[in-house]
Amino acid sequence: MIDSKRLRALRPRPGEGQSSTEHGVIPKGAKAEYLAASPAAYPWGTTRRYNSYKDFLVQRFGGRLQKVSVDAGFTCPNRDGLKALGGCTYCNNTSFVPAYCKPGMSIREQVEAGVEYLERRYKARQFLAYFQAYSNTYAPLEQLKRLYEPALENPQIKGLVVGTRPDCVDEQKIAYFEQLAKDYYISLEYGLESIFDRTLEALNRGHTFREWVEAVEMTAGRGIHICSHVILGLPGETREQMLETAQVISQHPIDSLKIHHLHIVKKTVLAAQYKRNPFPVFGYREYLDLAVEFLQRLRPDIHIQRLCGETHPRNLVAPIWGVRPATVMQHIEEALEKEDAWQGQLYQPKK
Ligand code: SF4
Numbered sequence: 001m002i003d004s005k006r007l008r009a010l011r012p013r014p015g016e017g018q019s020s021t022e023h024g025v026i027p028k029g030a031k032a033e034y035l036a037a038s039p040a041a042y043p044w045g046t047t048r049r050y051n052s053y054k055d056f057l058v059q060r061f062g063g064r065l066q067k068v069s070v071d072a073g074f075t076c077p078n079r080d081g082l083k084a085l086g087g088c089t090y091c092n093n094t095s096f097v098p099a100y101c102k103p104g105m106s107i108r109e110q111v112e113a114g115v116e117y118l119e120r121r122y123k124a125r126q127f128l129a130y131f132q133a134y135s136n137t138y139a140p141l142e143q144l145k146r147l148y149e150p151a152l153e154n155p156q157i158k159g160l161v162v163g164t165r166p167d168c169v170d171e172q173k174i175a176y177f178e179q180l181a182k183d184y185y186i187s188l189e190y191g192l193e194s195i196f197d198r199t200l201e202a203l204n205r206g207h208t209f210r211e212w213v214e215a216v217e218m219t220a221g222r223g224i225h226i227c228s229h230v231i232l233g234l235p236g237e238t239r240e241q242m243l244e245t246a247q248v249i250s251q252h253p254i255d256s257l258k259i260h261h262l263h264i265v266k267k268t269v270l271a272a273q274y275k276r277n278p279f280p281v282f283g284y285r286e287y288l289d290l291a292v293e294f295l296q297r298l299r300p301d302i303h304i305q306r307l308c309g310e311t312h313p314r315n316l317v318a319p320i321w322g323v324r325p326a327t328v329m330q331h332i333e334e335a336l337e338k339e340d341a342w343q344g345q346l347y348q349p350k351k
Pocket of ligand 1: 076077078079086087088091092093133134135165191205
């Protein structure tokens with residue numbers, strides 16, 4: 001056994017070439033000693049080989065937290081013609097809406113129905129209201145307040161998670177979230193999907209990587225949790241580009257990440273393109289290997305919210321693995337174990 005002083009010494013400090021953040025990677029050669037000395041083996045305080053967002057919420061709130069999805073009736077500038085018509089080529093937002101969430105219900109009613117359902121199903125007691133479908137900051141600020149604030153009236157709701165696009169925020173909206181974040185947990189989820197403008201254009205995303213950087217920089221350091229999404233396996237991107245994605249987004253001040261493998265969903269432009277001209281999609285083992293290598297290159301203090309995509313099988317065109325997301329996560333953990341790999345192992349902070 002080694003003592004706590006030695007344990008602290010094993011955690012890299014800024015300037016040691018390991019990490020410039022509060023957390024960091026375990027120095028080469030010291031992992032076995034570290035593991036043997038503490039059940040909280042990795043810098044994020046658990047023995048899991050990646051920095052799990054679920055664990056982070058448990059640590060922060062002292063217990064399990066569930067997201068209650070709320071459909072506030074938003075659309076998206078990429079669908080209503082402001083930026084484009086038809087939306088992103090892979091998007092079929094109906095596949096995101098849970099059964100208890102009906103557009104005709106008020107926000108209060110949706111929150112109540114969701115809390116009741118999730119309490120019964122998961123025995124959860126604390127919740128976050130998740131404004132998920134479409135772009136949930138795409139309205140004037142006064143209208144946004146009328147949508148968010150009823151959700152926060154429920155005493156079991158500890159905060160908001162708001163999914164949006166980088167081009168649907170401005171200083172006024174961020175200042176409002178900053179105020180809310182003094183009393184609640186506030187998370188903004190910025191869809192990015194790819195760091196390559198050529199891919200973003202092919203997907204009809206209607207924004208550039210630079211716009212994502214600007215939105216993240218505007219939000220950082222204001223008490224707001226910043227999450228982002230990337231998709232691995234987009235047509236035209238190489239394996240090297242996907243791994244470069246982990247390194248590039250690690251240089252920006254995001255707090256958590258959702259990693260999806262590309263799902264081709266029915267009734268989307270991408271599904272039509274795939275039918276006309278099938279392009280390669282991930283085999284299962286191939287994706288597990290890539291996920292391991294991606295995590296190795298990712299900044300260790302980024303919490304991982306997802307490691308694979310999720311679409312109801314009746315809506316999915318490809319790839320069809322027949323494996324549930326929880327099993328994919330478990331297999332990625334097993335692959336990390338087998339390779340003796342962990343998140344941030346190959347992360348290189350920008351000099
Ligand atoms: S920005 Fe989001 S909601 Fe809008 S079309 Fe793209 S994926 Fe769909």
